[in-house]
Amino acid sequence: MKIRDINLGDKPVLLAPMEDVTDQAFRLLCKEFGASMVYSEFVSADALIRNVNRSLEKIRVDDRERPVAIQIYGRDVPSMVEAARMVESEAHPDILDINFGCPVKKVAGKGAGAGMLRTPQLMLDITREVVKAVSVPVTVKTRLGWDVPSLYDLPSNWHRTTEEKTPFILELAERLQDCGIAALTIHGRTRSQMYQGEADWTLIGEVKANPRIHIPIIGNGDICTAEQAQAAFDRYGVDAVMIGRATFGQPWLFKDVRTFLDTGLHDNTMTLDWKMEVLKRQVRTSVEYSLREDNALKERKRTELGGIIHVRRHLANCPLFKGIPDFRSTRIRILQATTQEELFALLDEAKERILRK
Ligand SMILES: Cc1cc2nc3c(=O)[nH]c(=O)nc-3n(C[C@H](O)[C@H](O)[C@H](O)COP(=O)(O)O)c2cc1C
Numbered sequence: 263m264k265i266r267d268i269n270l271g272d273k274p275v276l277l278a279p280m281e282d283v284t285d286q287a288f289r290l291l292c293k294e295f296g297a298s299m300v301y302s303e304f305v306s307a308d309a310l311i312r313n314v315n316r317s318l319e320k321i322r323v324d325d326r327e328r329p330v331a332i333q334i335y336g337r338d339v340p341s342m343v344e345a346a347r348m349v350e351s352e353a354h355p356d357i358l359d360i361n362f363g364c365p366v367k368k369v370a371g372k373g374a375g376a377g378m379l380r381t382p383q384l385m386l387d388i389t390r391e392v393v394k395a396v397s398v399p400v401t402v403k404t405r406l407g408w409d410v411p412s413l414y415d416l417p418s419n420w421h422r423t424t425e426e427k428t429p430f431i432l433e434l435a436e437r438l439q440d441c442g443i444a445a446l447t448i449h450g451r452t453r454s455q456m457y458q459g460e461a462d463w464t465l466i467g468e469v470k471a472n473p474r475i476h477i478p479i480i481g482n483g484d485i486c487t488a489e490q491a492q493a494a495f496d497r498y499g500v501d502a503v504m505i506g507r508a509t510f511g512q513p514w515l516f517k518d519v520r521t522f523l524d525t526g527l528h529d530n531t532m533t534l535d536w537k538m539e540v541l542k543r544q545v546r547t548s549v550e551y552s553l554r555e556d557n558a559l560k561e562r563k564r565t566e567l568g569g570i571i572h573v574r575r576h577l578a579n580c581p582l583f584k585g586i587p588d589f590r591s592t593r594i595r596i597l598q599a600t601t602q603e604e605l606f607a608l609l610d611e612a613k614e615r616i617l618r619k
Pocket residue numbers: 278279280281282283302303304333361363364403449482483484485504505506507508
């Protein structure tokens with residue numbers, strides 16, 4: 263599958279953009295284990311333009327993670343165009359992705375992210391102008407609609423010649439395509455659903471099956487296993503699948519999914535020792551990145567602790583630790599650790615307890 267001339271291979275599996283999760287250390291591991299493309303955390307266009315250090319840090323990419331997408335969000339055309347140009351010239355990502363799907367109040371409530379589902383004309387204006395402003399391929403990530411009642415509501419000026427009820431996302435996809443985007447990711451939920459209930463893939467499948475759609479459609483929502491990824495390709499015909507929450511604390515998920523999609527077999531080579539080493543490597547890389555000299559953060563913030571804060575949530579959520587009796591206090595100690603040594607000791611302790619389970 264290709265997004266413009268970026269070849270993502272057969273049945274690509276992408277790492278979803280996730281705030282506070284898809285930092286560089288994590289993305290590199292996911293890439294190494296078979297993610298076909300990785301996405302940055304979303305970055306506020308307004309913050310980028312104001313040169314906020316944390317946002318500048320988020321748009322850094324490492325050549326080893328390519329192809330990599332940087333995602334931005336915002337609520338008006340001028341700031342999104344300026345931010346897009348800035349991302350292109352400073353970070354040189356392979357893809358610039360626009361977030362029209364974030365449901366959280368501080369974003370959607372201000373009209374950005376999924377808030378744009380209520381102002382689709384503005385969504386299209388932003389998309390068209392961003393596409394015109396940069397030469398890097400622009401993609402969009404969005405949801406099915408604002409809420410369930412509005413799944414079939416079209417804006418009054420989006421005239422259709424047929425009397426048939428057209429799903430909003432079907433019409434939106436065509437219009438976004440007309441703006442020149444190179445691919446569209448759809449998370450199978452509405453904004454009102456936030457992350458509740460099950461993702462509905464039927465509308466994603468309908469968008470993909472629409473003969474007028476020629477850009478790649480990336481399906482997203484609730485893929486946790488290799489079998490589910492395979493089923494998404496088989497049942498809904500999507501060009502790629504994107505995995506988010508299921509990767510928390512287990513970047514090696516991509517290794518199993520990739521092997522399964524390519525061979526029909528699971529990857530049984532990953533031992534507990536190996537997985538614990540991967541987690542330690544994630545800690546080391548995260549600290550290294552936090553300490554690097556060209557870090558956009560001010561000197562006093564470039565500390566080991568900076569890297570530890572990034573990584574400890576990943577470790578605390580690692581599925582390997584599920585089901586360990588009385589693990590809660592260890593999890594809290596992981597979340598409160600301030601040095602690599604502390605984290606490594608806690609990981610060793612957790613490993614012993616898994617073996618004793
Ligand atoms: C902690 C967290 C942070 C997220 N941050 C972003 C983000 O920055 N940009 C975005 O497009 N989606 C974001 N999402 C949504 C995911 O990319 C994805 O669409 C959603 O989790 C559904 O996929 P999943 O069921 O595989 O997790 C976030 C989700 C979570 C749980």
